[in-house]
Amino acid sequence: MCLGIPGRVEELLNESPLERSARVNFGGICKEINLAYVPEAREGDYVIVHVGFAISRVREQEAHRIFRYLERIGELGELQ
Amino acid sequence: MKFLHEYRQREAVEKIAAEIHRVVTRPWTIMEVCGGQTHAIVKFGLQQLLPPQIELVHGPGCPVCVTSLEIIDQAIAIASRPDVIFCSFGDMLRVPGSNGDLLTVKAAGGDIRTVYSPLQALKVAEDNPHKEVVFFAIGFETTAPAHAMAVVLATKKRLRNFSLLVSHFLVPPAIEAICSAPGSRVQGFLAAGHVCAIMGYEQYRPLAREYRVPIVVTGFEPLDILEGVLLCVRQLEQGICLVLNQYARAVDRNGNLNAQEILELVFDIDDQAWRGVGSIAASGLRLRAEFARFDAGRRFGMAHSSGPDRSGCISGRIMQGLQKPCDCPHFGGRCRPEQPLGAPMVSSEGACAAYYRYRNRSTADAH
Numbered sequence: 001m002c003l004g005i006p007g008r009v010e011e012l013l014n015e016s017p018l019e020r021s022a023r024v025n026f027g028g029i030c031k032e033i034n035l036a037y038v039p040e041a042r043e044g045d046y047v048i049v050h051v052g053f054a055i056s057r058v059r060e061q062e063a064h065r066i067f068r069y070l071e072r073i074g075e076l077g078e079l080q
Numbered sequence: 081m082k083f084l085h086e087y088r089q090r091e092a093v094e095k096i097a098a099e100i101h102r103v104v105t106r107p108w109t110i111m112e113v114c115g116g117q118t119h120a121i122v123k124f125g126l127q128q129l130l131p132p133q134i135e136l137v138h139g140p141g142c143p144v145c146v147t148s149l150e151i152i153d154q155a156i157a158i159a160s161r162p163d164v165i166f167c168s169f170g171d172m173l174r175v176p177g178s179n180g181d182l183l184t185v186k187a188a189g190g191d192i193r194t195v196y197s198p199l200q201a202l203k204v205a206e207d208n209p210h211k212e213v214v215f216f217a218i219g220f221e222t223t224a225p226a227h228a229m230a231v232v233l234a235t236k237k238r239l240r241n242f243s244l245l246v247s248h249f250l251v252p253p254a255i256e257a258i259c260s261a262p263g264s265r266v267q268g269f270l271a272a273g274h275v276c277a278i279m280g281y282e283q284y285r286p287l288a289r290e291y292r293v294p295i296v297v298t299g300f301e302p303l304d305i306l307e308g309v310l311l312c313v314r315q316l317e318q319g320i321c322l323v324l325n326q327y328a329r330a331v332d333r334n335g336n337l338n339a340q341e342i343l344e345l346v347f348d349i350d351d352q353a354w355r356g357v358g359s360i361a362a363s364g365l366r367l368r369a370e371f372a373r374f375d376a377g378r379r380f381g382m383a384h385s386s387g388p389d390r391s392g393c394i395s396g397r398i399m400q401g402l403q404k405p406c407d408c409p410h411f412g413g414r415c416r417p418e419q420p421l422g423a424p425m426v427s428s429e430g431a432c433a434a435y436y437r438y439r440n441r442s443t444a445d446a447h
């Protein structure tokens with residue numbers, strides 16, 4: 001039950017602050033998710049969702065860091 | 081799926097593993113705190129990719145595992161009432177109480193509904209004004225903001241038939257209890273990334289300093305976990321004890337301030353009983369006095385009484401890193417996922433269930 005998974009904010013559905021919600025796409029499966037805790041999240045952003053609530057917006061820049069690191073320690077060619 | 085598959089690429093995972101092999105010179109015991117990480121470690125065979133000197137032990141971060149026998153017994157008593165609709169995350173239905181489980185109550189005709197979010201329970205309460213709707217609010221700092229929001233929304237909607245059976249846990253006091261226990265073997269921690277997404281990681285600095293343990297905020301995919309191990313082992317090898325953030329794509333230092341604000345509005349910190357482990361000071365959350373009317377334990381006059389757990393389950397020793405699931409004499413025999421004797425055999429984030437399910441797994445999946 002305790003897994004948080006990333007999904008893509010597709011369409012805002014409700015704009016009132018506590019019930020701010022959006023349709024979020026998890027690899028093809030869409031769910032209505034409460035976005036009250038990530039007021040900065042916009043359509044197209046990825047958010048980490050846990051029990052129906054987005055708890056954090058995924059920072060794309062940081063998401064690439066580990067791959068840059070891998071590139072430094074070795075041959076990224078293998079990954080492509 | 082974006083932000084999942086790329087962190088499971090076998091070559092990348094193996095490359096980080098090779099770097100760990102290069103760095104390690106001595107044996108180290110590292111605990112991953114969260115059950116979601118335990119599940120990934122066992123599912124993807126990550127222990128087998130590590131050098132033999134590194135042992136991963138599995139922490140207490142599985143809410144299904146640590147919710148006390150007493151609370152399970154209260155849940156069973158409340159769910160058995162004919163005036164109640166009891167809403168719960170699915171895993172909780174099979175957790176053994178002193179006498180049976182919630183699934184037994186459901187089979188006997190109890191109205192128990194599995195939900196994915198507390199907001200669904202709120203909806204059930206709105207749709208059933210003549211029933212008492214009780215939500216089984218279990219979890220860690222990750223889940224608590226969702227439950228706090230359910231309370232705030234119930235207040236706003238003036239729902240009188242909604243309450244929560246709260247069993248909430250905090251991670252830092254558990255880490256402290258593990259570090260200060262006599263015979264503790266844990267030398268470094270992978271902290272639970274999503275807990276830190278809410279709370280940030282400043283709270284861990286005094287722990288790292290005082291107990292001389294590196295703590296690495298870590299994500300949940302194979303690449304995250306191995307990088308967490310690498311950042312931990314590098315520190316151990318050099319005698320450094322810092323808090324580092326491996327999971328910066330989802331976690332920043334201060335956490336989610338919006339969520340923290342609602343958490344503080346709704347909950348107070350209190351002592352908490354952990355199944356198998358015992359009571360840990362200031363390690364749980366209770367509804368604040370202003371929201372006491374949402375407390376299901378109070379609403380239904382639940383007494384505080386459950387005998388000791390006589391099942392023979394050693395979950396407490398497993399979650400403190402002292403033993404492994406295979407050390408339990410009941411593992412795979414009297415205790416299996418179809419018929420769990422202890423809570424860690426129930427949920428997929430429980431160490432015993434993960435070991436059982438993937439007992440033939442030895443290499444990383446590459447998908």
Ligand code: SF4
Pocket residue numbers: 392393394395398405408409410411412415416420421422423424425432
């Ligand atoms: S195998 Fe079963 S009885 Fe043994 S520790 Fe795990 S959950 Fe408890």
